[in-house]
Amino acid sequence: MSLFQVDNISLHFGGLRAVDDVSFAVEKGEVFTIIGPNGAGKTSIFNLISRLYNPTAGTLTFEGQDITKLPPHEIATLGIARTFQNIELFENASVLANLLVGRHCHTTTNVLTELLFLPSVRKAELAHRRAVEQVIEFLGLQKYRDMLIAGLPYGVRKVCEVARALCTEPKLLLLDEPSSGLNVEETSDMAFWITDIKKELGITVLMVEHDMTLVNRVSDRVLALNYGKVLAGGTPAQVQSHPDVIAAYLGG
Numbered sequence: 001m002s003l004f005q006v007d008n009i010s011l012h013f014g015g016l017r018a019v020d021d022v023s024f025a026v027e028k029g030e031v032f033t034i035i036g037p038n039g040a041g042k043t044s045i046f047n048l049i050s051r052l053y054n055p056t057a058g059t060l061t062f063e064g065q066d067i068t069k070l071p072p073h074e075i076a077t078l079g080i081a082r083t084f085q086n087i088e089l090f091e092n093a094s095v096l097a098n099l100l101v102g103r104h105c106h107t108t109t110n111v112l113t114e115l116l117f118l119p120s121v122r123k124a125e126l127a128h129r130r131a132v133e134q135v136i137e138f139l140g141l142q143k144y145r146d147m148l149i150a151g152l153p154y155g156v157r158k159v160c161e162v163a164r165a166l167c168t169e170p171k172l173l174l175l176d177e178p179s180s181g182l183n184v185e186e187t188s189d190m191a192f193w194i195t196d197i198k199k200e201l202g203i204t205v206l207m208v209e210h211d212m213t214l215v216n217r218v219s220d221r222v223l224a225l226n227y228g229k230v231l232a233g234g235t236p237a238q239v240q241s242h243p244d245v246i247a248a249y250l251g252g
Contacts, residue, residue, distance in 0.1 A: 001064055003028040003204050004049075004172055009058030011044050011228075018044040020228035021058070026172070031198055031205040031218050035239070036225035037248060042208040043085060044228075046176050049206075050082055051075055062172065079171035083161045085180055091150040095141060095160055096132065098149060102167030103128040135166045138201075139193060155186035162193060166201070173197065175207040179214050191217045212240070224248075 002025035011019040019041045026032040034042045047053045049060060051072040060068045062078060070078075081102075089098050136145050139159055149157060158178065165173055178194070179187045191214050197203050198218075209215050215222060215236055222239040224231040232242035239245055 002026060002061075003063060004206065005061040006045070007059045007061070009045070009048060009060065010056045011041075011048060011053055012056040017228045019048065019055075022225070022228070022230055023058075024223050024230075024233065026204060026206050028204055029198065029202065030220040031194060031207060033207045033209055033215050033219040033222045033236075034225060035209060035212075035215060035222060035245075036231070039227070040225040041228035042225060043176060046082065046174055046208060049075075049080065049174060076168050076170075079169070080174065081165035081168040081170035081172075082174040083158075083165050083176055083178065085177045087154075087157050087161050089149045089157060089161055089164070092148060094146050094148055095136070095152075095163075096145045098160060099132045099135060099164050099167045100128060102164040103131060131169070132167055135163050138166070138196075139163050155182050155189075158182060158186070158190070159193065162197075166197070166203075170203060173203050173205050175205060175209075177208055177210065179209060179211040187211060187214055190214065194218045212236075216240075 004026040006022060006024050009019055009022050010017065022041070022045065034045065036042055044053065048055050051070055055068060059066055062080065065078070067075065067078065090101070136142055139162065141159065141163060144152060144156055144160070149160065152160070158181070162175070162178070175194070178190050182190060194205060195218055198205055207219070219236050221234065222236050223233045224239050224242065224245045226248040231244045231248060232239045
């Protein structure tokens with residue numbers, strides 16, 4: 001059984017078919033990348049998985065469970081985390097505070113116990129702090145931990161968003177254009193982190209990306225879309241050599 005499966009998913013906005021009968025499966029332990037030109041439907045698929053949109057048709061299955069109609073707040077609890085094309089962090093809060101937000105899905109205390117600051121609350125707080133510190137160390141963010149997000153370079157903020165997603169302890173990590181806005185060196189660093197997330201943490205990655213150097217470096221399999229439809233799927237080399245992909249995406 002695949003870790004995550006998309007079956008005949010469609011998303012229509014009136015006459016616009018943002019996603020049109022798309023199917024694919026993501027296997028545990030791989031980096032699966034979706035490519036395509038602007039408007040191909042890549043981010044729309046992420047929005048469907050995150051439950052920000054309701055599909056017009058089709059099903060989404062995670063670990064054998066149909067999640068097509070689950071409310072958005074239950075997705076992280078299941079083990080699916082996401083980053084965004086445009087960084088979604090609290091700019092006037094520290095890196096540490098932003099990462100602690102990622103632990104919210106693991107909160108088991110209630111308002112009363114937190115107001116009384118019972119031993120169970122203190123124990124949970126310490127556990128959350130330890131989990132966050134492990135992510136900070138893993139991504140080399142120690143020197144930034146107490147700094148405000150607003151004062152950080154863009155590339156560091158991108159890593160912080162990945163860090164917050166990792167703090168949810170996901171089984172499936174959705175990376176939406178992780179190289180967007182990064183220079184060559186920062187993109188190379190991002191490739192390093194993605195590889196380590198897969199190999200060292202054992203987290204499966206589903207990525208939307210436009211930088212083919214990054215795609216080739218980290219991806220096990222690739223799916224190419226255009227106008228919401230599947231053009232080709234396979235290894236990076238197989239997809240890039242497909243004539244329809246060359247015409248639609250690589251400009252051949």
